[in-house]
Amino acid sequence: MGKEQMSPETQAKYDELEQFIASKGNKEHELIAILHKAQGIFGYLPEDVQRFIAKRLNVPVSKVFGVVSFYSFFTMKKTGKYVIRVCLGTACFVRGSEKILNEFSEKLGIQPGNTTADGLYTLETVRCVGACGLAPVIQVNGKTYGNATVQSVGQILEEYK
Amino acid sequence: MALEKINSYEEFLAYCKEHSHSLDIKKGVKGIGEETHLISICSSSGCHASLSQEVYDEFDKYIKENKLEKKIKLSITGCFGFCEKGPIVKIFPEDTFYIQVKPEDAPRIVDNLVKGDKPLLDKLYVNPADNKPIVKQDDIPFYKKQKRIALRDCGLINPESLEEYVANKGFAGLANVLFKYSSDEAIEILKNSGLRGRGGAGFPTWKKWDIARKVPGDEKYVVCNADEGDPGAFMDRSIMEGDPFSVLEGMIIAAKIIQANKGVIYIRAEYPLAVERLEKAIYILREHGLLGDNIMGSGMSFDIEIKYGAGAFVCGEETALIASVEGGRGEPTVKPPFPAQSGLFKKPTNVNNVETYDNVPFIFANGAEAFNCIGTEKSKGTKVFALAGKINNVGLVEVPMGTTLREIIYDIGGGIKNGKAFKAVQTGGPSGGCIPASFIDTPIDYDNLVSIGSMMGSGGMIVMDEDNCMVNIAKFYLSFTVDESCGKCTPCRVGNKRLYEILEKITNGEGTLEDLDQLESLGTIIKDTALCGLGQSSPNPVLSTLKYFREEYIAHVTEKLCPAKECKALARYSIDPKICIGCDICAKKCPVEAISKTDQQAKNPKLFIHVIDDHKCIRCGTCAMHCPVKAISL
Ligand SMILES: Cc1cc2nc3c(=O)[nH]c(=O)nc-3n(C[C@H](O)[C@H](O)[C@H](O)COP(=O)(O)O)c2cc1C
Ligand code: FES
Numbered sequence: 066m067g068k069e070q071m072s073p074e075t076q077a078k079y080d081e082l083e084q085f086i087a088s089k090g091n092k093e094h095e096l097i098a099i100l101h102k103a104q105g106i107f108g109y110l111p112e113d114v115q116r117f118i119a120k121r122l123n124v125p126v127s128k129v130f131g132v133v134s135f136y137s138f139f140t141m142k143k144t145g146k147y148v149i150r151v152c153l154g155t156a157c158f159v160r161g162s163e164k165i166l167n168e169f170s171e172k173l174g175i176q177p178g179n180t181t182a183d184g185l186y187t188l189e190t191v192r193c194v195g196a197c198g199l200a201p202v203i204q205v206n207g208k209t210y211g212n213a214t215v216q217s218v219g220q221i222l223e224e225y226k
Numbered sequence: 227m228a229l230e231k232i233n234s235y236e237e238f239l240a241y242c243k244e245h246s247h248s249l250d251i252k253k254g255v256k257g258i259g260e261e262t263h264l265i266s267i268c269s270s271s272g273c274h275a276s277l278s279q280e281v282y283d284e285f286d287k288y289i290k291e292n293k294l295e296k297k298i299k300l301s302i303t304g305c306f307g308f309c310e311k312g313p314i315v316k317i318f319p320e321d322t323f324y325i326q327v328k329p330e331d332a333p334r335i336v337d338n339l340v341k342g343d344k345p346l347l348d349k350l351y352v353n354p355a356d357n358k359p360i361v362k363q364d365d366i367p368f369y370k371k372q373k374r375i376a377l378r379d380c381g382l383i384n385p386e387s388l389e390e391y392v393a394n395k396g397f398a399g400l401a402n403v404l405f406k407y408s409s410d411e412a413i414e415i416l417k418n419s420g421l422r423g424r425g426g427a428g429f430p431t432w433k434k435w436d437i438a439r440k441v442p443g444d445e446k447y448v449v450c451n452a453d454e455g456d457p458g459a460f461m462d463r464s465i466m467e468g469d470p471f472s473v474l475e476g477m478i479i480a481a482k483i484i485q486a487n488k489g490v491i492y493i494r495a496e497y498p499l500a501v502e503r504l505e506k507a508i509y510i511l512r513e514h515g516l517l518g519d520n521i522m523g524s525g526m527s528f529d530i531e532i533k534y535g536a537g538a539f540v541c542g543e544e545t546a547l548i549a550s551v552e553g554g555r556g557e558p559t560v561k562p563p564f565p566a567q568s569g570l571f572k573k574p575t576n577v578n579n580v581e582t583y584d585n586v587p588f589i590f591a592n593g594a595e596a597f598n599c600i601g602t603e604k605s606k607g608t609k610v611f612a613l614a615g616k617i618n619n620v621g622l623v624e625v626p627m628g629t630t631l632r633e634i635i636y637d638i639g640g641g642i643k644n645g646k647a648f649k650a651v652q653t654g655g656p657s658g659g660c661i662p663a664s665f666i667d668t669p670i671d672y673d674n675l676v677s678i679g680s681m682m683g684s685g686g687m688i689v690m691d692e693d694n695c696m697v698n699i700a701k702f703y704l705s706f707t708v709d710e711s712c713g714k715c716t717p718c719r720v721g722n723k724r725l726y727e728i729l730e731k732i733t734n735g736e737g738t739l740e741d742l743d744q745l746e747s748l749g750t751i752i753k754d755t756a757l758c759g760l761g762q763s764s765p766n767p768v769l770s771t772l773k774y775f776r777e778e779y780i781a782h783v784t785e786k787l788c789p790a791k792e793c794k795a796l797a798r799y800s801i802d803p804k805i806c807i808g809c810d811i812c813a814k815k816c817p818v819e820a821i822s823k824t825d826q827q828a829k830n831p832k833l834f835i836h837v838i839d840d841h842k843c844i845r846c847g848t849c850a851m852h853c854p855v856k857a858i859s860l
Contacts, residue, residue: 094571096553097536101495128554135555135712136536138495155458155652155688156614158702192457192539192706194496196275197614198309198621209275215851 078106079117086121093122096132100139109140145180145187147225152202154193162201166190168218186225231515234523235405238397241514245389251299252382254319260296263339264318267327268381269302270467271460271499272309272621277329281313284332298339304468306381307622308368311351316363316381323363324349354618354640368619371637373600375608376424376461376584377624380468385503388510391471397516399590400475400482404524407590409439409483418594420606421586425451425542425579426657426683426759428605428672431586438566438576439484446486447575448477448528449551449565450583452493452500453535453542456655457706459686461610462580464622466493466500469584470507474530476583478521479590481528484576489530492547495537504532539656539710540760544577546712557712558758579684581610601627605671609682615652615689616643628669631661635689646691650774654683656703656710657763659770660696679770681763695792696775697782701729703767711760718761721752725768733793737783746772791860794845798860801836801849805857808833812849812858818842821849 071079085102089095096118103114110133119126133139151157151166166188170176173186180187196202199211205225210217232238251257251264267273267282282302289298306314311325315335322345324335331349338346350359351366360366374380383390391397403412416432423429438446450473454462466473477489493501508530511517519527533551540546541556548570550556569575585607589597598606605627611634614620618640625634631651635641642648650660659680661668668674672682690699704726713719728745731737749765749772756762772779781787788796801812801821808828813821813836820842823834838849838858850858 092553094551094553097534097550101534101536131555132553136538137709138535138537153457155456155655155686155702156612156620157458159615159688159690159694159699191496193459195271195460195463196309197458197460197612198272198312199275200614200620202275211275 081106082114082117083121086118091121091123093124096122096124096129097136100129100133104139109143111141111143142180146185147205148187148189149221150189150191150194150204151177152192152194152196152200152204153190154197154200156193156197157201160200162203162213164215165201165203165213165218168215169222172218172222186222231513232522233515233520235401238401238522242392242398245393248387248389248393249383251318254321256319257299261299262297263320264299264301265335266301266303266316266318266384268304268306268312268314269385270305270464271497272305273312273314274499276312276326278313280329281315281327281332284329285336288333288336292336294336294340298336301384302386303383304380304385305377305464305622306363307372307377307464307624308366308619309622310618310620314381317345320345321362321364323351323361323366325351368621368623368638368640371629371633372624373608373626374624375588375597375600376465376581376610377468377622378588379472380464380622383469385468385470386506386510388471388507388514391469395591396471396587397475399587400479400516401522402590403479403482404522404526412479412483412590413439415589415594416586419589419597420594420601420604421582421589421597422605422672423579424581424585424609424684426654426681428682431578431582434566434576434578435480435483437564438486438574441566441574443574445488445573446484447570447573448481448484448486448489449544449547449570449575449577450477450489450491450580451542451544451547451577452491452497452580453547454494454497454580454684455539455542455710456684456686458614458688459612459655459684461612461622461685463497463500465580465584465610466497467503470500470503471511472584472587473504473580474507474511474517476578476586477530478517478528479586480576480578480583482526484574486576487528489528490551490570491530491532492535492541492551493532494535501532501534508532538712539706540712540758543758543760546758547577548575555712557714558760560757581685602669602671604673609670609685611685611687613639613687613689615687616646616691616694617641617689618643625670627671630667630669632666634670634687635666639689642689642691646693648689649692649694650690650696652680652688652690652699652767653686654681654763654766655686656706657681657759657766658683658686659766660690660699660774661770662774664774679773680766693790693792695733695788695790696771696778697729697733697788698790698792700768700771701726701733704729704764707760707764711764715755715757715761717752717755718757718764721748721756722761722764724748725752725765729768732779732782733788734795735782735786735793737779739780739783741783742772742776742779745769794847797845798840799838799843799845799847799850799858801838801853802857802859803835805855806835807855807857808835809854810836811852811854812836815848815852817846817848818844820844 115129119129315324315327421431546556546558565575610624826835
């Protein structure tokens with residue numbers, strides 16, 4: 066798979082993944098744990114990475130792809146520098162998180178699930194992050210903002226530039 | 227202190243004795259040694275998001291700066307349940323309950339303790355009923371009607387301290403099962419307790435274990451379902467974060483009774499803190515000889531591994547969960563065979579929910595009667611609910627089975643936010659239904675909830691007020707189901723999509739009366755024909771709202787009106803001519819030029835009042851948002 070032309074950084078990433086897979090005994094039933102690790106290393110799961118994993122586990126690529134596409138946690142698209150996740154869990158929904166999502170969508174000019182052209186922001190939705198007491202909730206790169214309002218959308222975007 | 231392995235029942239008793247005073251200060255008794263006070267800070271996800279870590283750090287810094295480490299101890303604890311008012315800080319032995327503590331409050335609180343002054347008034351909870359501040363947790367109305375069994379340790383112990391867990395009767399249950407009871411006796415106790423599964427369906431736990439123990443096999447699994455897929459529910463997360471040892475102890479007891487040697491906790495990837503706590507607890511138990519080979523010197527061997535989910539609701543269903551643990555797509559399979567016969571890696575497997583396991587140590591430590599004296603005839607014990615939505619006290623509550631909705635919503639939950647009218651409560655998540663206000667005095671238990679068209683589910687309880695449109699809520703749940711259907715069976719994959727489309731038509735103002743009948747008949751067919759519990763219950767939100775809020779559906783289709791004013795397409799924006807100042811901002815902001823000025827003069831005679839052309843309006847709400855005098859509304 067053209068490993069020779071890889072940059073040293075990419076090579077290091079593959080090495081880290083390879084080690085992890087070996088630590089799991091190259092077992093097929095560890096696939097989900099391996100994909101979590103791979104997404105942690107690469108930020109997303111491009112086709113090459115899926116092929117790499119399939120080879121190491123000695124399973125068809127279709128099996129790996131089938132699992133990646135089944136679970137919403139896994140993504141095959143590269144994400145932006147800042148990942149904004151708006152909670153659409155029930156607690157947040159009944160407290161108006163849909164309006165907040167629309168506001169982000171409008172301000173960034175993208176639909177949920179996409180990344181802005183400058184590669185800065187990715188807009189995603191999640192179903193409950195477990196902070197329902199603070200609904201509506203949004204997260205930016207893992208940091209949680211509670212009691213969000215349509216007005217706070219602009220302020221939050223100001224923080225991440 | 228060096229870690230000691232517990233090698234026998236006697237050594238366990240000695241360990242208990244040695245640490246029996248660990249919780250003294252929290253029980254109002256004098257602290258150990260020079261300790262005069264203990265500051266306990268909630269470190270669960272809710273308070274974490276409200277910056278409880280920063281609060282902790284600030285306390286730590288100030289205590290060290292003032293060389294008070296020996297006198298004033300600092301500790302973390304699990305969820306108090308009062309998440310809306312976080313971060314929560316408790317002071318022992320006084321039992322002072324501070325809410326919404328900020329990092330800058332830390333020095334004030336410590337100084338106050340050193341001086342021995344009265345509690346800081348501005349950090350106490352104020353009872354809205356009489357505007358009086360309340361000092362102690364137990365005096366706060368939110369806690370008065372609660373009964374804590376599953377949450378017995380949450381907010382009390384430090385979740386990373388085995389000493390404190392043991393001081394509150396931890397591992398006494400396991401010791402009894404290992405050294406006192408035969409497995410027949412243990413099953414009998416569980417049967418007497420009346421414990422039913424807390425994951426949704428309420429299957430008697432003893433029966434499940436009895437089947438699993440009678441299936442032959444030298445390799446068996448105990449699985450803990452920590453997928454908690456109901457969005458808006460956070461009971462299991464709070465239990466795992468606040469009392470991880472209890473969940474593990476429950477699993478070990480199950481393993482002993484059904485003779486399993488391996489355990490798996492299947493947990494959502496969205497719960498990093500719970501994973502961290504469980505990992506730490508597993509490590510501590512292995513070090514103490516309470517997990518791994520030869521547990522407590524009894525000869526029993528059992529170990530537990532954590533497996534991650536990856537964001538698929540259907541993986542909460544036990545057969546799908548098993549497929550996912552095996553590394554595949556989480557698609558459910560037809561039962562039988564049940565997991566007890568052929569489960570994980572085709573071995574006999576017992577699957578229970580987090581809260582179910584969490585109740586088990588209590589039962590074996592305190593006896594079946596301590597549990598079955600609480601609750602209704604067929605539903606014993608307590609249930610933890612995640613109370614959320616349009617309610618004043620959002621949080622985690624645990625009540626005896628049989629408590630009414632009124633008690634939960636008004637006495638514990640403090641009523642509806644902003645004085646609005648209560649409209650409905652949704653239980654059971656995407657599989658449950660909406661319960662209207664007329665059932666507010668129904669005692670909550672498994673069977674009553676089913677009889678009024680909903681279900682217990684895992685314990686999510688979402689309160690809705692007059693501003694929530696029930697058609698829109700049904701559509702919300704359906705969009706969830708459509709997203710989460712694994713696609714294996716047609717009724718669920720296609721049927722739910724059709725249901726969703728009809729709901730979308732209705733909320734867009736294009737529905738007909740025939741559509742309502744269509745919803746009903748299609749919903750019933752899906753329930754009868756879907757493969758797994760997901761599809762079999764997915765029409766419930768639609769069917770229950772249709773049953774109890776039909777007039778709202780009818781308003782949408784015949785009058786093209788959304789009574790709750792939530793459905794955008796049916797909204798009519800208008801400008802109040804009495805308020806409009808003619809500034810023209812709305813007209814400039816309108817993306818489709820639907821706003822124009824009339825010839826009617828505004829206050830300033832040079833400016834003119836504006837109107838919206840409803841045919842052009844796309845109901846984006848931009849004008850209302852930008853109007854400086856709030857003249858535009860629905
Ligand atoms: C679609 C679907 C989702 C479910 N999600 C969960 C869940 O998130 N957590 C859970 O404990 N049980 C869930 N269940 C129930 C499990 O299948 C199973 O009944 C439960 O884990 C058994 O444990 P219990 O007997 O302790 O309740 C779900 C069931 C279905 C059909
Ligand atoms: S529903 Fe949004 S955090 Fe739970």
